[in-house]
Amino acid sequence: MSELLTAAQMRAIEQAAIHSGTVTGLELMERAGRGVVEAIFEAWPEVADQPGRAVVLCGPGNNGGDGYVIARLLKALGWIVDIFQFGDAANLPADAKENHNLWQAEGGVRPWHVPDIAKASGDLLVDAVFGAGLTRAAPAEVLAPLVTVFEHDRFAGRVVAVDAPTGLCMDSGTALSAEHGAALADLTVTFHQARPGHFLNDGPRHCGRVVVKSIGLEGYDVPGTVQYADEQICWALGKSADRHKYGYGHALVLSGGAGRTGAARLAARGALRVGAGLVTLGVPPAAQMEVACQITAVMLNRIDSAGALAKVLTDSRFNALCLGPGMGTERARELVPVALAASAPGDGAHRAVVLDADAITAYEAAPETLFDMLHAQCVLTPHLGEFSRLFPDIAGKIGSVTGGGPAYSKVDAARDAARRAGCTVLLKGADTVIADQSGACAINAAVYDRAAPWLATAGSGDVLAGFVxxxxxxxxxxxxxxxxxxxxxxxxxxxxxxxxxxEDLPEMLPGVLKSLRA
Known part of the structure; x- marks a missing residue:
């Protein structure tokens, strides 16, 4: 798992390094510019030995300073470089102004002129106008020509954003302008660690590809970072030769009635494939024959009422429950309270419970009733629609900007929801966000080279609930x-x-798990 940094967290790390005396702001800016040039030649090696024409757009802050470094480095390599400056260069921050002055000794700066920028063309465009710290909509005179240039492909598919495409909130991935959205890039180069906005919401569509370059800030930490999920999270998923099946737990998945058992069967299959020692489907009487004809390794138990579930749960070997997939809201309202109240005999600890689909929707009219029953061993797995039914006020804030700060993100939403519910919340989507009641949070994004659009199919969420x-x-x-x-x-x-x-998802697990051990 790697860390993702908000703009404020990145500033804190930079300031800590500068205040320690190990590096200056000017040195960090130079390293950032060199990192961008390296990334350009790595992405497009065909231009590394054939200097062309570049246009660099510089903004009024330190992102613009990075742009001046990039321009100077490209010119030294034989490139013809034009710079457009947005805002008065006299008002640039000290480090950015120093780099502006260094460039002035080598080449001129053109004032920001929308028609000239909109019709500009060449071999490379560098967007260094507004970076990762932007918290408000960029001016239309900035966004309009940037969008036009990209849409007309005037730079041979080589538009590079420094830290962020201008207009994109990098804490949330929100395009901040309602009229113009945000600029688009073929390549986005950021520094030290990626930002949440590179993976959330509009971020992947605007960033193109994301490359992270080191600028020598290793060893500086800040609290409250979001984690980015990778294969390291799956260490030690094998099974030990000295443990039997009950050593890997017994999962109970509660099914709906006749004709509605498919979702629960998918969840049960997922739970078994991911390594639960045993899995039982709890079904109402009318569905017993239907389910019995469809399962083999998954077991079956008749559960027709709250009392029947309570009786089954006197068996302490059932240590994880799944309720919701295909369950029906009426059955969910009957059985969810029993599942959440169930304690393991002897130690009084709550059993782990996953609530998905109908188990969430069943409480849309009275979410506080559910919150009062939840505990720290629960996981809620809503998609955004289900999330909005449980947490309408929180969902309504996603993407909004208040108080001059960054836009409210899915990370903010998942954390606030987890604190309110007192348990873990897995907010599904291509940019899945997972948070628990302590504020710990991770993003699992199926974007860029991890894109998996095929997950938009009926039942995939039921399998995910089973995996959990x-x-x-x-x-x-x-x-x-x-x-x-x-x-x-x-x-x-x-x-x-x-x-x-x-149905294919659980059957892919053996190959995935085997590759993790290779």
Whole structure:
């Protein structure tokens, strides 16, 4: 897992390094400019030995200072470089002004003129106008020509954004201008660590590709960072030769009635494939024959009422429950309170519980009723629609800007929801965000080279709920169980590719898990 830094966190790290005396702001700016030039030649090696014409757009802050460094380095390599400056260069911050002055000794600066920029062309465009710290809509006179240039492909598909395409909030991935959105890039180069906005909301569509370059800030930490999920989260997922099946837990998945058992069967299959030692489907009487005809390794238990579920749960070996997929809201309202109240006999600890789909929707009219029952061993797995039904006020803030700060993000939403619910929340989407009640948070994004559009198919969320349940049965803590499950879910879809249906996801797991051990 790697860290993602908000603009404020990145500023704090830069300031800590500068105040320590190990580096100056001017040195950091030089390193950033060199990092961008390196990334350009790595992305497009065909221009490394064939200098062309570059246009560099510089803004009124330190992002503009990076642009002047890039321009100077390109010119030294034989490039013809034009610079357009937005705002009065006399008002640039000290380090950016120093680099502006260094450039002035070598070449001129053109004032910002929209028609000239809109019709500019060449081999490379560098967007160094507004970077990762932007918290308000960029002026139309900046965004309009940037969008025009990109849409007309006047730079041979080589538009590079420094830190962020202008107009994009990098804490949230929100395009801040309602009229013009944000600029677009073929390549975005950022420094030290990526930002949440590179992976959330509009971010991937605007950033093109993202490259992170070191500028020598290793060893500086800030609290409250968001984690970015990668395969490291899946360490030690194998099984030990000295443990039997009950050592990996017994998951219970509650099904809906006749004709509505498919979702629960998908979840059960997912829980078993991900490594739960045993999985049982709890079904109402009318669905017993239907389910019995469809399962083999998954077991079956008749559960027709709250009392029947309470009786089943006197068996302490059931250590993880899944409620919601295909369950029906009426059955969910009957069984969810029993599942949430169930304690493991002997130690009084709550069992792990995953609530998905109908188990969430069942409480849309009275979410506080659900929140009063939830506990720290629960995981909620809503998509944005279900999330909006449980947390309408929180969902309504996503993408909004208040108080002059960055836009309210899915990270903010998931953290606030987890604190309110007192448990882990997995907010599904291509930019899945997972948070727990302590504020710990991770992003699992199926974007860029991890894109998995095939997950937009019926039942894929049910399999994900099963993966989470299976990891909980194996003894993983709720946040980690959700992180592992979400990462594996995407990898299974990527391994299968086009034509994926939900039934395929669990069957991809053996190959994914085997590759992790290789």
């Amino acid at each position: 349940t299976g990891m909980l049965a194996r003894g993983e803590a709720p946040l980690r169980a959700a992180e592992i499950a979400a990462w594996l879910h995407v990898e299974c879809a990527r391994r299968f590719g086009p034509g994926l249906i939900a």
